[in-house]
Amino acid sequence: MNDENTLNALTQALAARFGEEVAIPPGLEGLDQLLQMASQATHRAWAERAVDADLVRLLAACALSAPTKSYLQQADIVDIRDSAVRLAVESLVPSMPWMKTAPALLLFCGNGRRFRRIFERRGKAFTNEHLDGFFNPAVDAALVMMNFIRAASAVGMVxxxxxxxxxxxxxxxTLLAMPEHVFPLAGLCIGWPLQARSISPRLPLEATLHQDRFEERRTDALIDSFDSRYLAVQLSRRPAGSPAAQTWSDEKAKQYESPQRDDWGRFVRRQKFDLR
Ligand SMILES: Cc1cc2nc3c(=O)[nH]c(=O)nc-3n(C[C@H](O)[C@H](O)[C@H](O)COP(=O)(O)O)c2cc1C
Incomplete structure (x- = not known):
């Protein structure tokens, strides 16, 4: 794509995402990378093309080059290749068949174990047993997962x-023999796209990009305007006969009307994190 086309495509992608124009200052380099980020979409259908362990290794190496809190390197990736283990993991989530059909499945984990081991090996007490000791590996793992998604996208994967x-x-x-002070952040299905996916809208920037201080006076109005745009997008994209489209707020209120994963804290404490 030439520069002019990239600029136009980026303008359109951001307009589709935010429902407003986002100015692009002239003379910028790297618009192709911004276009890739602005067009990011989650895929749940895969072309029939394998993902080799070597490719995963390359993408993992790029992903693990992410910044890491205090240089502590508290994120790990499990490439689930063994078919018996993969089947057992998939069967934990039968509601998500796209996991079963994905050419490869990874698990991104926070790992507070190596950091503690450094203290053990020196016979020193670990003095930072509190919530931040859980939060930091969670943040590292999230950054590594996002970096993996970007690396995958750079080579045309989804x-x-x-x-x-x-x-x-x-x-x-238990299945993955996860030791104490290690916890799963999220799985990641990876593969090659079966079809293009449209851009999913986001809240207007006025709601999520603040200037100098938090501004909440217009939050309700901004959610209402996002709801209208979201509903219009859903109606324009839904195949005939689909269940009635809802606003984003209604969808989320419904999705979270009953408690979800309320035993997560118990699991994290079982992994021996102290969340004081
Ligand atoms: C931390 C995280 C966890 C997610 N978990 C799931 C999941 O369990 N199943 C799923 O189908 N999608 C999952 N998603 C994808 C989101 O549903 C998706 O990002 C969201 O609907 C917005 O769509 P988009 O990524 O295409 O813009 C997850 C995304 C993130 C960032």
Whole structure:
């Protein structure tokens, strides 16, 4: 794509995402990368093309080059290749068949174990047993997962994160022999795209990009305007005969009307994190 086309495509992608124009200052380099980020979409259908372990290794190496809190390197990736283990993991989440059909499945984990081991090997007490000791590996793992998604996208691949695996955290930990102070952040299905996916809208930037201080006076109005845009997008995309489209707020209120994963804290404490 030439520069002019990339610029136009980026303008359109951001307009589709945010429902508003996002100015692009002239003379910028790297618009192709911004276009890739702005067009990011989760995929749940896969072309029939295998994903070799070597390719995963390359993408993992790029992903693990992400910044890491205090240089502690508290994120790990499990490439689930053994067919028996893969089947057992998939069967934890029968509600997500795209996990079963994905050419490869990874698990991104926070790992607070190596950090503690450094203290053990020196015979020193670990003095940072509190919530931050759990939060930091979670953040590192999230950055590594996002970096993996970007690396995959750079080579034309697509992904679907699977945090629903955490609904079965204990079973998952047992299956993958997860030691204490290690926890799953999310699975990641990866493969090659079967079809193009449209851009899913996001809240207007006025709701999520703040200037100097938090501004909440217009939150309700901004959610209402997003709801209208979301509903219009759903109606324009739904095949005839689909269940009635809902606003984003209605969908989320319905999705979370009953408690979800309320045993996650128990699992994290079982992994010996102290969440003070
Ligand atoms: C941490 C995280 C966990 C997610 N877990 C799931 C999941 O369990 N199953 C699923 O189908 N999609 C999952 N997703 C994908 C989201 O549903 C998706 O990003 C969201 O609907 C917005 O769509 P988009 O990524 O195409 O813009 C997850 C995304 C993130 C970032």
């Amino acid at each position: 992904c679907c994160p699977i945090s629903v695996l955490r609904d079965q955290a204990e079973e998952l930990a």
